[in-house]
Amino acid sequence: MKDKNLALLCDYYELTMSNGYFLSGYGDKTTYFDMFFRSIPDGGGFAVAAGLEQLAEYIEDLHFTEENIAFLRSKKLFSEEFLAYLKSFRFTGDIYAIPEGTPVFPNEPLVTVRAPAIEAQLIETYVLLELNHQSLIATKASRMVRAAMGRPILEFGSRRAHGADAAILGARAAYIGGCSGTACTIADQNYGVPASGTMAHSWVQMFDSEYDAFKTYCALYPGNATLLVDTYNTLKSGVPNAIRAFREVLVPRGVTGFNIRIDSGDIAYLSKKARAMLDEAGFKDCKIVATGSLDEYLIRDLLLQGAAVDIFGVGERLITSKSDPVFDGVYKLAAVEERGAVVPKIKISDNTAKITNPHFKKVYRLFDKSGKAFADQLCVYDEVIDGTGPITLFDPDAPWKKKVITDFTARELLVPVFKGGVKVYESPAIGDIRDYCARQTGLLWDEVKRFDNPHTYYVDLSTKLWTVKQQLLEAHK
Ligand SMILES: Nc1ncnc2c1ncn2[C@@H]1O[C@H](COP(=O)(O)OP(=O)(O)OP(=O)(O)O)[C@@H](O)[C@H]1O
Ligand SMILES: O=P(O)(O)OC[C@H]1O[C@H](OP(=O)(O)OP(=O)(O)O)[C@H](O)[C@@H]1O
Ligand SMILES: O=C(O)c1cccnc1
Numbered sequence: 001m002k003d004k005n006l007a008l009l010c011d012y013y014e015l016t017m018s019n020g021y022f023l024s025g026y027g028d029k030t031t032y033f034d035m036f037f038r039s040i041p042d043g044g045g046f047a048v049a050a051g052l053e054q055l056a057e058y059i060e061d062l063h064f065t066e067e068n069i070a071f072l073r074s075k076k077l078f079s080e081e082f083l084a085y086l087k088s089f090r091f092t093g094d095i096y097a098i099p100e101g102t103p104v105f106p107n108e109p110l111v112t113v114r115a116p117a118i119e120a121q122l123i124e125t126y127v128l129l130e131l132n133h134q135s136l137i138a139t140k141a142s143r144m145v146r147a148a149m150g151r152p153i154l155e156f157g158s159r160r161a162h163g164a165d166a167a168i169l170g171a172r173a174a175y176i177g178g179c180s181g182t183a184c185t186i187a188d189q190n191y192g193v194p195a196s197g198t199m200a201h202s203w204v205q206m207f208d209s210e211y212d213a214f215k216t217y218c219a220l221y222p223g224n225a226t227l228l229v230d231t232y233n234t235l236k237s238g239v240p241n242a243i244r245a246f247r248e249v250l251v252p253r254g255v256t257g258f259n260i261r262i263d264s265g266d267i268a269y270l271s272k273k274a275r276a277m278l279d280e281a282g283f284k285d286c287k288i289v290a291t292g293s294l295d296e297y298l299i300r301d302l303l304l305q306g307a308a309v310d311i312f313g314v315g316e317r318l319i320t321s322k323s324d325p326v327f328d329g330v331y332k333l334a335a336v337e338e339r340g341a342v343v344p345k346i347k348i349s350d351n352t353a354k355i356t357n358p359h360f361k362k363v364y365r366l367f368d369k370s371g372k373a374f375a376d377q378l379c380v381y382d383e384v385i386d387g388t389g390p391i392t393l394f395d396p397d398a399p400w401k402k403k404v405i406t407d408f409t410a411r412e413l414l415v416p417v418f419k420g421g422v423k424v425y426e427s428p429a430i431g432d433i434r435d436y437c438a439r440q441t442g443l444l445w446d447e448v449k450r451f452d453n454p455h456t457y458y459v460d461l462s463t464k465l466w467t468v469k470q471q472l473l474e475a476h477k
Contacts, residue, residue: 007064007089008071010125015072018118019082027085027118030337032360034109035127038353041139041324045454046103046444048142048437049110050173051134052417053100053427058126059091060423091119092421096414098363100427101138101176101437103444105459108363108376110135110329112414117336124331133166134173136327140296140318141177142441146449147296149303152180153312154196156291157319170319176433178441179318192430198226198261198289198313210237214245218258222250226259226289229274234265239274243281259311261289268305275308287311295323296451332356342381346472352397358472359465363413366391366405373443375458376413380465385410396461396469 021027040047064072064086072078072086093115104110111127113120144153155174161167171187181194188195199217207213210232218225227245229238242260250258260278262270267290278286290302291313299312316322335344335358344358360381368374375393377385385391387409394402417425428436447455461469 005063005065005068006058006126007062007068009129010122014122014124016077018121019078021117021121022082022085023079027116029117030114031117031120031333032335032342033113033115033120033124033331034334034356034361035111035113035131035329035331036107036109036357037104037132037135037327037329038106039328040106041136041321041327042143042451043324043454044139044143045448045450045457046105046139046441047135047327048138048177048441049098049102049104049131049135050100050138050176051130051132051169052097052111052425054134054169055097055111055127055130056095056417056423056425056427058130059095059123059418062089062091062123064089085118089119089122090421091115091123091418093119093418094416094420095418097417097425098413099415099433099436100134101433101440102413103373103437103440104135105376105457107357108378108459109334109361109414112334112361114360128329128331130169132327132329134169134176135329136321136325137170137173137319138177138437139327140321141174141179142437143296143451144294144299144312144314144318145178147299147303147451148312151310151312153178153299153314154289155179155182155184155315155318156197156313157315158182158184160316161319167319172430174318175430176437178434178438179314183313196224198259199228201228201231201263204228204231209241211241211244214241215249218245218249222253222255223257225250225255226261228261228263230262230264230270234262234270235273235277239277243278243283246283246286247281256285258283259287259289261291261313263291267292267309268302268307271302271308272306289313291315293317300451334358335360344468344472346469346476348473348476355469355473357461357465357469359468361465364410365413367409367411367443369407371443372445373457374408374445375460377410377460377462378465379462380468383462383464385462392463393458393460394463394466395458396466399466 097111158167171182171184172191175193181196183197185195187193204213214227227242287310289311290309294314295317335342342360346358347356362379364377364385366375390404390406448457
């Protein structure tokens with residue numbers, strides 16, 4: 001993907017509008033665009049931001065090749081002046097973003113772009129596709145990881161992913177969301193997501209007997225043997241043959257740390273029976289991996305049934321976020337600059353939830369004295385919340401419902417990623433993003449993290465921002 005020029009991976013209207021801005025004298029106008037989302041997949045209480053590293057790489061490299069320009073010329077729609085401008089196009093603006101792995105909520109900017117109109121417009125599609133996809137999968141992974149109550153989850157979805165990028169970057173996002181590894185080897189090579197795996201039924205079928213298959217695998221990979229026990233009959237042959245192979249090949253070598261995998265049938269019943277057989281054979285440390293169309297609800301249900309599963313492998317329902325496969329991030333103009341002053345802009349809708357929050361904004365996360373996050377506050381860019389004075393929180397839709405908070409700390413969420421076209425943000429190592437995600441998720445109340453009817457986390461507006469919004473609504477009445 002890195003070697004491909006993806007400048008034309010944009011919706012065609014970005015180009016027609018940009019050509020139009022260019023010809024109408026708006027091309028250089030400084031604009032502020034926010035990327036934010038409106039609803040949390042699966043009715044969850046929070047989402048996990050992901051995709052920033054790839055977005056930053058894309059923008060840093062964004063340029064139009066001779067071929068791109070010749071292609072655009074062939075459409076007979078774009079002016080020669082605009083095509084000449086594209087030849088030397090580079091992103092020159094500023095970008096602020098919420099770091100990957102941060103729990104995020106509807107209506108707060110995950111990315112704010114301050115750039116000349118054409119530049120900000122041309123990156124819209126990529127900003128959205130990268131953040132929408134990776135945030136979707138990171139959010140889904142986080143749900144599954146919570147359902148597994150500390151048991152590792154391995155991402156096994158490449159074969160069911162909607163294309164190569166969805167597999168590779170999906171594996172990256174799943175790791176950020178808390179998965180422990182992936183079967184996707186290239187995700188390890190490219191992004192450092194630890195790759196591992198077990199074996200397919202074909203391995204077991206290939207040999208004259210199940211026992212031969214297990215014995216050979218144990219001899220080849222003594223430190224990494226996870227034997228798939230359900231090819232013929234899990235309890236009658238799979239588990240007994242696995243026990244025999246462990247006993248005959250691994251025990252004499254002093255190897256520990258082997259596993260079995262169950263991929264079909266009643267996982268609760270079979271895992272409990274298999275556990276008893278392994279324990280009886282003296283293999284109390286042998287772990288049981290379960291796979292087969294799992295998701296957070298099945299994982300939770302299996303654990304409620306007392307399934308003796310130590311590790312879950314999850315594919316299709318994670319890599320496609322099958323139960324709710326759309327992350328509805330949007331990219332909206334929030335302000336422009338007129339003679340150096342920031343002028344807020346609003347998008348009005350009959351659906352009040354779709355009215356945008358205008359202005360160049362900051363996002364603060366507020367923590368109570370126990371360290372738990374209790375609300376996010378959107379402010380105008382020149383406001384500061386430092387926790388030294390009280391803060392008034394109110395419901396933006398019912399501003400008379402107020403409370404004054406005194407004992408709290410505040411952390412600004414948006415960090416600079418580009419300044420004047422120069423990338424100033426060094427993306428952390430993937431393992432650090434994953435750890436950060438786990439720590440930040442740990443700062444949310446359990447009520448926000450439950451699956452059913454989670455508590456709505458407040459994303460409030462400062463009085464100043466709320467007033468600007470009301471004034472714009474009045475002005476457009
Ligand atoms: N104890 C259980 N409680 C709830 N769901 C389960 C339990 N055990 C398995 N499942 C789930 O039920 C579904 C069973 O799928 P299905 O019957 O189509 O195939 P399978 O058992 O995996 O067998 P095969 O791979 O041979 O088709 C899977 O989604 C699996 O995760
Ligand atoms: O079910 P998922 O969550 O996607 O997990 C990955 C699945 O992929 C493999 O099966 P494969 O695609 O070979 O087909 P199978 O279901 O017939 O085993 C593996 O054996 C798992 O069952
Ligand atoms: O390694 C595995 O067990 C695996 C990999 C991909 C898909 N299903 C299982």
